[in-house]
Amino acid sequence: xxxxxxxxxxxxxxxxxxxxxxxxxxxxxxxxxxxxxxxxxxxxxxxxxxxxxxxxxxxxxxxxxxxxxxxxxxxxxxxxxxxxxxxxxxxxxxxxxxxxxxxxxxxxxxxxxxxxxxxxxxxxxxxxxxxxxxxxxxxxxxxxxxxxxxxxxxxxxxxxxxxxxxxxxxxxxxxxxxxxxxxxxxxxxxxxxxxxxxxxxxxxxxxxxxxxxxxxxxxxxxxxxxxxxxxxxxxxxxxxxxxxxxxxxxxxxxxxxxxxxxxxxxxxxxxxxxxxxxxxxxxxxxxxxxxxxxxxxxxxxxxxxxxxxxxxxx
Amino acid sequence: xxxxxxxxxxxxxxxxxxxxxxxxxxxxxxxxxxxxxxxxxxxxxxxxxxxxxxxxxxxxxxxxxxxxxxxxxxxxxxxxxxxxxxxxxxxxxxxxxxxxxxxxxxxxxxxxxxxxxxxxxxxxxxxxxxxxxxxxxxxxxxxxxxxxxxxxxxxxxxxxxxxxxxxxxxxxxxxxxxxxxxxxxxxxxxxxxxxxxxxxxxxxxxxxxxxxxxxxxxxxxxxxxxxxxxxxxxxxxxxxxxxxxxxxxxxxxxxxxxxxxxxxxxxxxxxxxxxxxxxxxxxxxxxxxxxxxxxxxxxxxxxxxxxxxxxxxxxxxxxxxxxxxxxxxxxxxxxxxxxxxxxxxxxxxxx
Amino acid sequence: xxxxxxxxxxxxxxxxxxxxxxxxxxxxxxxxxxxxxxxxxxxxxxxxxxxxxxxxxxxxxxxxxxxxxxxxxxxxxxxxxxxxxxxxxxxxxxxxxxxxxxxxxxxxxxxxxxxxxxxxxxxxxxxxxxxxxxxxxxxxxxxxxxxxxxxxxxxxxxxxxxxxxxxxxxxxxxxxxxxxxxxxxxxxxxxxxxxxxxxxxxxxxxxxxxxxxxxxxxxxxxxxxxxxxxxxxxxxxxxxxxxxxxxxxxxxxxxxxxxxxxxxxxxxxxxxxxxxxxxx
Numbered sequence: 001x002x003x004x005x006x007x008x009x010x011x012x013x014x015x016x017x018x019x020x021x022x023x024x025x026x027x028x029x030x031x032x033x034x035x036x037x038x039x040x041x042x043x044x045x046x047x048x049x050x051x052x053x054x055x056x057x058x059x060x061x062x063x064x065x066x067x068x069x070x071x072x073x074x075x076x077x078x079x080x081x082x083x084x085x086x087x088x089x090x091x092x093x094x095x096x097x098x099x100x101x102x103x104x105x106x107x108x109x110x111x112x113x114x115x116x117x118x119x120x121x122x123x124x125x126x127x128x129x130x131x132x133x134x135x136x137x138x139x140x141x142x143x144x145x146x147x148x149x150x151x152x153x154x155x156x157x158x159x160x161x162x163x164x165x166x167x168x169x170x171x172x173x174x175x176x177x178x179x180x181x182x183x184x185x186x187x188x189x190x191x192x193x194x195x196x197x198x199x200x201x202x203x204x205x206x207x208x209x210x211x212x213x214x215x216x217x218x219x220x221x222x223x224x225x226x227x228x229x230x231x232x233x234x235x236x237x238x239x240x241x242x243x244x245x246x247x248x249x250x251x252x253x254x255x256x257x258x259x260x261x262x263x264x265x266x267x268x269x270x271x272x273x274x275x276x277x278x279x280x281x282x283x284x285x286x287x288x289x290x291x292x293x294x295x296x297x298x299x300x301x302x303x304x305x306x307x308x309x310x311x312x313x314x
Numbered sequence: 315x316x317x318x319x320x321x322x323x324x325x326x327x328x329x330x331x332x333x334x335x336x337x338x339x340x341x342x343x344x345x346x347x348x349x350x351x352x353x354x355x356x357x358x359x360x361x362x363x364x365x366x367x368x369x370x371x372x373x374x375x376x377x378x379x380x381x382x383x384x385x386x387x388x389x390x391x392x393x394x395x396x397x398x399x400x401x402x403x404x405x406x407x408x409x410x411x412x413x414x415x416x417x418x419x420x421x422x423x424x425x426x427x428x429x430x431x432x433x434x435x436x437x438x439x440x441x442x443x444x445x446x447x448x449x450x451x452x453x454x455x456x457x458x459x460x461x462x463x464x465x466x467x468x469x470x471x472x473x474x475x476x477x478x479x480x481x482x483x484x485x486x487x488x489x490x491x492x493x494x495x496x497x498x499x500x501x502x503x504x505x506x507x508x509x510x511x512x513x514x515x516x517x518x519x520x521x522x523x524x525x526x527x528x529x530x531x532x533x534x535x536x537x538x539x540x541x542x543x544x545x546x547x548x549x550x551x552x553x554x555x556x557x558x559x560x561x562x563x564x565x566x567x568x569x570x571x572x573x574x575x576x577x578x579x580x581x582x583x584x585x586x587x588x589x590x591x592x593x594x595x596x597x598x599x600x601x602x603x604x605x606x607x608x609x610x611x612x613x614x615x616x617x618x619x620x621x622x623x624x625x626x627x628x629x630x631x632x633x634x635x636x637x638x639x640x641x642x643x644x645x646x647x648x649x650x651x652x653x654x655x656x657x658x659x660x661x662x663x664x665x
Numbered sequence: 666x667x668x669x670x671x672x673x674x675x676x677x678x679x680x681x682x683x684x685x686x687x688x689x690x691x692x693x694x695x696x697x698x699x700x701x702x703x704x705x706x707x708x709x710x711x712x713x714x715x716x717x718x719x720x721x722x723x724x725x726x727x728x729x730x731x732x733x734x735x736x737x738x739x740x741x742x743x744x745x746x747x748x749x750x751x752x753x754x755x756x757x758x759x760x761x762x763x764x765x766x767x768x769x770x771x772x773x774x775x776x777x778x779x780x781x782x783x784x785x786x787x788x789x790x791x792x793x794x795x796x797x798x799x800x801x802x803x804x805x806x807x808x809x810x811x812x813x814x815x816x817x818x819x820x821x822x823x824x825x826x827x828x829x830x831x832x833x834x835x836x837x838x839x840x841x842x843x844x845x846x847x848x849x850x851x852x853x854x855x856x857x858x859x860x861x862x863x864x865x866x867x868x869x870x871x872x873x874x875x876x877x878x879x880x881x882x883x884x885x886x887x888x889x890x891x892x893x894x895x896x897x898x899x900x901x902x903x904x905x906x907x908x909x910x911x912x913x914x915x916x917x918x919x920x921x922x923x924x925x926x927x928x929x930x931x932x933x934x935x936x937x938x939x940x941x942x943x944x945x
Contacts, residue, residue, distance in 0.1 A: 022763070022848055022849070023763045025759075026760060026762060026763035027760050027763040027764065029755070030756050030757065030759075030760035030819055030823055033815060034782050034816065034820065037816045038782050038790065040793075040797075041790045041797060042789070042790065044796065045789065045790065045793045048792060048793060055795075058799075102685050104681075105678045108678050110682065116686050118925070119690040119693075120689045120690070121689075122689055122921070122925050125928035125929050125932070126922070127876060127879070127895045128877060128895075129879040129898070130895065130916075130917040131692055131693075131921065133913060133917045134692030134696050134917055136908075137696075137908075137913070137914060138692060140910075143708065143710060143714065145695070148710070148713075148714050188689065188692075191685075196932060196936050197936055200933070200937070249786030249789065251788055255883070256899050269788075270788035273792070274880075277792040278791065278884045283796070286792045287792045290788055293788060293789050297785065297786065297789065300784060301781050301784060304777070304780075304781060366839050385848075386843045387844075387846060392843065393843045395840060397834060397836045399837045399839070401841075402837075402859065403858045403859055412841070412844050412854075413844040416845030416850070
């Protein structure tokens with residue numbers, strides 16, 4: 001009697017069970033979004049770079065490789081390209097070294113660690129445009145606290161001072177100092193990300209390995225260079241990979257601090273593409289400049305894929 | 315209640331044939347055990363009956379209806395997984411009532427049925443707990459109660475005892491059997507443990523490499539194995555097999571006894587047995603050793619029941635025998651039984 | 666000897682921690698102290714800039730909240746964030762589920778492919794997207810951000826959710842199918858309740874990532890009233906060459922800290938997504 005009572009209803013909405021129907025239905029919104037708003041714009045970027053479209057007249061009229069020829073003869077573009085590599089390389093080299101030291105320290109237990117962790121993560125967790133505004137004020141041409149410290153130490157603002165006799169250094173006003181400033185801020189920005197990636201890697205090293213090394217009497221340095229660093233290499237590469245991709249293609253720090261100045265001395269590809277393509281409205285040239293970001297992106301992508309494949313084998 | 319009938323069922327995973335052209339049918343209220351080593355396709359077969367896998371070819375019929383294209387929820391089956399698959403975010407009550415809520419049953423009716431199921435498995439006091447607060451045995455009972463609560467027409471169990479420790483397993487086995495007899499629902503039970511299979515099943519389906527090797531009562535599977543796979547998979551220690559020309563001669567360790575013990579059991583086949591090790595299991599004794607040159611110095615085992623006091627020690631050679639009726643012959647190439655008159659069914663007196 | 670070593674180790678850990686804490690948090694300390702400094706104190710180059718040389722003031726906060734569009738920026742940011750969260754959940758949850766449960770190895774590949782689109786930078790796409798936004802009539806409106814931000818939240822959150830769904834044993838879902846539910850029923854009644862922490866992570870990331878975004882917002886919006894915090898503060902609180910440092914720092918601080926707290930809370934899961942199983 002029970003069996004009859006609980007027998008299933010004769011008709012049921014079958015399509016909710018068919019994976020052949022459900023699987024594509026459920027994945028398609030995501031694919032559609034990505035194709036429409038990443039894939040299509042990417043193709044559009046290539047088309048623009050081959051055209052003379054502007055914001056005022058956005059219709060695509062092909063001009064061949066003229067945009068590329070123009071920008072390759074543009075000293076600002078060349079400067080931006082050089083700056084981008086310098087900016088990326090120096091900041092990420094600093095990030096690797098500093099984040100390794102910091103991660104090793106944070107992997108130990110000490111009092112107040114949670115607070116320290118929160119504070120150290122701030123540059124990554126807080127919106128970067130707001131953090132950079134803080135730095136803008138720190139680098140102020142008159143009220144910079146660093147200038148104040150140097151003056152207090154007698155290194156600045158006195159005759160024959162180590163940093164000169166002017167009362168200020170004008171951090172963002174001189175080409176070399178400006179470049180150093182944006183590099184420091186970008187290092188500051190990426191450091192927490194690299195640190196937490198490394199920390200996750202350190203905590204994943206099995207304790208037995210470290211214990212065994214300690215029992216074998218390995219010194220701190222031997223342990224560091226022969227055990228920890230080799231074991232961490234894959235994680236370090238992941239940290240570097242994301243750091244490089246995020247730095248090479250970003251413009252926020254440069255835009256907020258210097259707008260590429262003084263006289264384009266901190267101009268990078270991304271910011272130059274912005275000024276040409278968005279502010280000046282030359283869609284064609286702007287797109288051509290931005291496309292130079294693509295090779296690094298593609299390289300990064302290939303490396304990610306390699307990591308992913310290695311994981312599948314493991 | 316319903317019968318399950320399977321015809322020509324085959325399942326491919328890519329190129330791998332997991333289930334190979336299997337046909338079988340349950341009997342009303344039967345406890346049918348699918349037995350085989352891991353990877354033999356028994357779980358895949360069960361999952362096809364449940365509707366969790368789609369057959370590559372063949373038919374599954376439940377209660378007279380072809381269910382190949384029906385999702386699990388309309389097959390009116392219940393299944394208990396090896397892991398019990400209790401919903402961790404629900405209390406025991408919610409777990410057990412989950413299938414009833416799918417049927418949009420009234421609240422009072424649900425309460426009544428959950429109470430009934432909980433009582434049957436003695437878990438009334440656990441209804442408000444979450445699964446993580448339960449012991450292994452309690453979890454198993456909850457899983458059974460959830461399976462039973464809506465009175466399915468077929469009951470499928472996938473190694474439900476393998477997560478219990480050895481002691482609990484024995485008592486759970488007994489309970490499971492009692493309870494199945496009481497309710498009388500057709501039950502299909504998957505296991506790789508031949509002791510479990512022998513103890514629980516009305517009939518056993520022995521499987522290997524996706525194929526059925528033998529379907530029979532526990533008695534038949536043990537005493538009249540259809541081929542060498544069944545002979546060696548069922549029984550511990552397995553059936554002894556020795557080569558003699560084109561045939562393999564098989565005999566169970568407990569039939570392989572000293573001449574003095576076997577005398578009076580009809581015609582005897584004789585072997586010289588060089589004993590190398592005697593293992594005392596407390597009750598039974600296992601005697602390991604080799605046969606003579608005539609049988610290629612094949613390693614074999616003998617099992618002495620506690621009532622056999624025959625003195626035996628390692629290093630000596632004895633004259634051992636097997637009653638002719640207990641000798642099974644298999645084709646050396648195919649492993650299939652080759653005697654003309656394999657007795658069908660169970661004789662009156664079990665031995 | 667051993668004690669000395671231990672002490673030295675302790676000292677170096679504290680030393681490193683202190684140095685980096687100052688380096689990382691100093692700009693935020695700088696915002697904090699500027700927020701409460703009187704202008705007379707702030708703009709005197711001989712005063713010690715690291716401390717309050719006069720009684721603290723709430724003037725800057727008052728200006729920020731009552732004489733600028735800051736509250737409007739906060740509201741815009743919140744609306745964009747909430748809308749992006751909803752779109753992300755609606756799109757990423759089914760996608761991640763479909764990829765983990767049905768597509769097998771092929772799904773893993775497609776999942777990685779979707780994740781990679783997270784790496785495509787705004788600077789590569791802002792020029793064509795500005796035309797796409799114009800096509801939808803969303804120029805100069807927060808609608809443009811609601812349309813575009815999911816292009817990076819969907820990939821990342823789909824990838825994160827795949828990890829969560831994978832950790833739910835298929836048995837439990839199949840049990841629900843046996844117990845009388847459809848695939849969709851099993852998803853709603855069993856899978857989603859078991860992935861609450863994953864869904865929460867997605868909500869937090871979709872929200873914080875869209876709150877932090879700067880480049881698209883800068884490229885698509887120049888009308889003050891449509892700006893979000895991340896572009897409104899750096900572009901609007903500066904009038905010509907006149908920086909109103911007090912309100913500016915107050916704004917940066919007020920908008921940063923809540924995001925940072927939320928983000929820090931869920932950071933470990935975020936990192937688990939980045940490392941893609943290179944760490945077990």
